[in-house]
Amino acid sequence: MTLSSIKACNSPVIVALDFNDKNKAIELVEKLNPSECRLKVGKEMFTLFGPEFVKALVEKGFDVFLDLKFHDIPATTAKACVAAASLGVWMLNVHASGGQVMMQTAKKALEENFENPPLLIGVTVLTSMDESDLAGIGVTKSAAEQVKMLATLVKQSGLDGVVCSAQEAEILRDAIGQNFELVTPGIRPEGSDKGDQKRIMTPKRAIDSGASYLVVGRPITQAENPAEVLKQINASLA
Numbered sequence: 001m002t003l004s005s006i007k008a009c010n011s012p013v014i015v016a017l018d019f020n021d022k023n024k025a026i027e028l029v030e031k032l033n034p035s036e037c038r039l040k041v042g043k044e045m046f047t048l049f050g051p052e053f054v055k056a057l058v059e060k061g062f063d064v065f066l067d068l069k070f071h072d073i074p075a076t077t078a079k080a081c082v083a084a085a086s087l088g089v090w091m092l093n094v095h096a097s098g099g100q101v102m103m104q105t106a107k108k109a110l111e112e113n114f115e116n117p118p119l120l121i122g123v124t125v126l127t128s129m130d131e132s133d134l135a136g137i138g139v140t141k142s143a144a145e146q147v148k149m150l151a152t153l154v155k156q157s158g159l160d161g162v163v164c165s166a167q168e169a170e171i172l173r174d175a176i177g178q179n180f181e182l183v184t185p186g187i188r189p190e191g192s193d194k195g196d197q198k199r200i201m202t203p204k205r206a207i208d209s210g211a212s213y214l215v216v217g218r219p220i221t222q223a224e225n226p227a228e229v230l231k232q233i234n235a236s237l238a
């Protein structure tokens, strides 16, 4: 059993609220129920609408993943994580490529400052990248090998899990075991538009491969009936 499976939310779906219009985001949130999904706030909404927007979602009863992907020197990253955790969020992330000392320092700061710290997750290789993108930044390994290497570093650093593509979930479950959260964006229900994502998978296959959580943005947020799409995804996993 993973750490978060004891939560009140019955679904592994995390809806990515990537909007530049607060009212549109709130309109969507009003149609969602905290027992049926979690919410993710990323760089766009946090930059535009700040901590108050995040706190309002937490107050509505949602588990909030604050996706700011910190990557900086250890002291700065740790302080940023403590600041983010003070908003009452359920999950935070840092880039695994910031290294072991950065990750350990952030984790330690959260444990020292909070009785119940949020989950701290390391981002491995972005789901928008494939092998040719990796080659462009000097990585000659395959995406799966690079993810495995970074996920092992994340585990050794004491973090709670990783962000990876569902395509790597099976490999990571074999390599790292069960007690480690696999948060998987790049989720696309059959027939939906890929957009800028490259390493994608359907919700059902992702869960069957060992994913703990499914981050789903545009297939839900851009749908004519977002609540219905969420319902269908949840039903496909039952």
Ligand SMILES: O=C(O)c1cc(=O)[nH]c(=O)n1[C@@H]1O[C@H](COP(=O)(O)O)[C@@H](O)[C@H]1O
Residues within 6 Å of the ligand: 016, 018, 042, 067, 069, 093, 123, 125, 126, 127, 128, 163, 164, 185, 186, 187, 195, 197, 215, 216, 217, 218, 219
């Ligand atoms: O950390 C993330 O959430 C993340 C990591 C990653 O590798 N790929 C990725 O797409 N994401 C986020 O997941 C969401 C995916 O949104 P859609 O592509 O619209 O489903 C976006 O908010 C991304 O910022």
